[in-house]
Amino acid sequence: MKFIDEFRDPAKAKALVRHINTLVTKIPRPGGRPLQLMEVCGGHTHSIFKYGIAQLLPEAIELVHGPGCPVCVLPMGRVDDCVALAEHPNVIFTTFGDAMRVPGSRKSLLQAKAEGADVRMVYSPMDALALARAHPDREVVFFALGFETTMPSTALTVLQAEAEGIENFSVFCNHITIIPVIKAILDSPDLSLDGFLGPGHVSMVIGSSPYEFIARHYHRPLVIAGFEPIDILQSVWMVVKQLAEGRCEVENQYQRLVPHAGNRVALEAIHRVFELRPWFEWRGLGSIDHSGVRLRESFAHLDAERRFSVPNLKIADPKSCQCGEVLKGVIKPWQCKVFGTACTPETPLGSLMVSSEGACAAVYQYGRIDLAEVVRQREAVAAGRQPVGAGSS
Amino acid sequence: MCVGIPGRIITVDDPEHRLATVDVGGVRRKINIACIVDEAHPPEACIGDWVLIHVGFAMSRIDEEEAQKTLELLRELGEMDAELEAMHAFDRAR
Numbered sequence A: 001m002k003f004i005d006e007f008r009d010p011a012k013a014k015a016l017v018r019h020i021n022t023l024v025t026k027i028p029r030p031g032g033r034p035l036q037l038m039e040v041c042g043g044h045t046h047s048i049f050k051y052g053i054a055q056l057l058p059e060a061i062e063l064v065h066g067p068g069c070p071v072c073v074l075p076m077g078r079v080d081d082c083v084a085l086a087e088h089p090n091v092i093f094t095t096f097g098d099a100m101r102v103p104g105s106r107k108s109l110l111q112a113k114a115e116g117a118d119v120r121m122v123y124s125p126m127d128a129l130a131l132a133r134a135h136p137d138r139e140v141v142f143f144a145l146g147f148e149t150t151m152p153s154t155a156l157t158v159l160q161a162e163a164e165g166i167e168n169f170s171v172f173c174n175h176i177t178i179i180p181v182i183k184a185i186l187d188s189p190d191l192s193l194d195g196f197l198g199p200g201h202v203s204m205v206i207g208s209s210p211y212e213f214i215a216r217h218y219h220r221p222l223v224i225a226g227f228e229p230i231d232i233l234q235s236v237w238m239v240v241k242q243l244a245e246g247r248c249e250v251e252n253q254y255q256r257l258v259p260h261a262g263n264r265v266a267l268e269a270i271h272r273v274f275e276l277r278p279w280f281e282w283r284g285l286g287s288i289d290h291s292g293v294r295l296r297e298s299f300a301h302l303d304a305e306r307r308f309s310v311p312n313l314k315i316a317d318p319k320s321c322q323c324g325e326v327l328k329g330v331i332k333p334w335q336c337k338v339f340g341t342a343c344t345p346e347t348p349l350g351s352l353m354v355s356s357e358g359a360c361a362a363v364y365q366y367g368r369i370d371l372a373e374v375v376r377q378r379e380a381v382a383a384g385r386q387p388v389g390a391g392s393s
Numbered sequence B: 001m002c003v004g005i006p007g008r009i010i011t012v013d014d015p016e017h018r019l020a021t022v023d024v025g026g027v028r029r030k031i032n033i034a035c036i037v038d039e040a041h042p043p044e045a046c047i048g049d050w051v052l053i054h055v056g057f058a059m060s061r062i063d064e065e066e067a068q069k070t071l072e073l074l075r076e077l078g079e080m081d082a083e084l085e086a087m088h089a090f091d092r093a094r
């Protein structure tokens, strides 16, 4: 963890922490429960753990780590579909490196590759298209995933493939969209969140207006936040200030990158290429209406799902996984029954342990957790005894 | 994947297809600049721009100070090498 003196602007960081401490005392907290603020984006989760931001905040503020890591919320059935596509004899399956180790029900893409499937890591969908040009006799499938941040890149690549008339390229589309999942979390019966830190780079594409309903209908403040530790502190301060003043608004701490209207070219490309699916399955969260996109009918020939048959099965997560509860902020990562024992970054059971943006991997890496102590307490709770002392983050 | 990486546009190689070459921490790579181009800022005007790149697409113009701060953040988060490494994954994938 980094200490406040190591912040790029320690004086500003200290002042923010001081202001947050003062403001928090002015916010009513029934039963003394902490204020829960959710950072939606996995990039924020990573920064928060790396810089020990939770430890700088007063105890009355708890940061809940949201579903904004696309690799983490990819359901097992979709990973199985990837493996099935990759094992197709004539297919070159292309993927971002992050997705290689996500466990499927039988194997991960990494294991499929080790067993002989032609799986190749690419940096960009453009690389996948270049592979298709270079190998006209092979079928190149690009595994598209991510929120609105990466959606435009897939859309523009599809448009390029269409313009060039490339016939051996297709996209296995797993893009998801941020607003429906936030709405699903807000609608969940165990909701106890008081405010949100909004995702920075998704908002660079979609702008700030799509979040307005959160303030209007759900009466929760949201502040779009940058990724620097000081950005995150400042955004927490802005949310807390709204709560102290009894306001619920969408504010933009990251104005230097996030225009109100988003990115016009990117949004146009998204709308030309994609349409909403009726529903999409999320690991740990279940099915969420209109939360994913697929290629429009006019691009069906570039859609791997329509071109190849994929099993498309719904596979339940292993029983011992509690990723859903962690994602909704109901339990902390180290409270999961298998955290640090059966589930570690080397042997991930759940996907939150795979990417550095997943809450479990971040806690494991930076959380300074005493694993033996965590396991002892978990067993004590399981045995119905009162734990001694509290787990630390 | 979500934080992106800053780079500086060195040349615009194919204005029609919005392709440019960037320098990212001393490494060169072709990217697509469609999302940062408009009537007021045509491709030719992009040379020298600092941009934030996600999976090979420039998604926003940023100022140099922002670019340097983000590079430093990525180094501290230990993601810089992974990003640069990923940018070259394709050369090996061919």
Ligand code: SF4
Pocket: A320, A321, A322, A323, A324, A326, A333, A336, A337, A338, A339, A340, A343, A349, A350, A351, A352, A353, A360
């Ligand atoms: S420890 Fe593993 S199984 Fe448990 S919530 Fe985290 S990722 Fe999921």
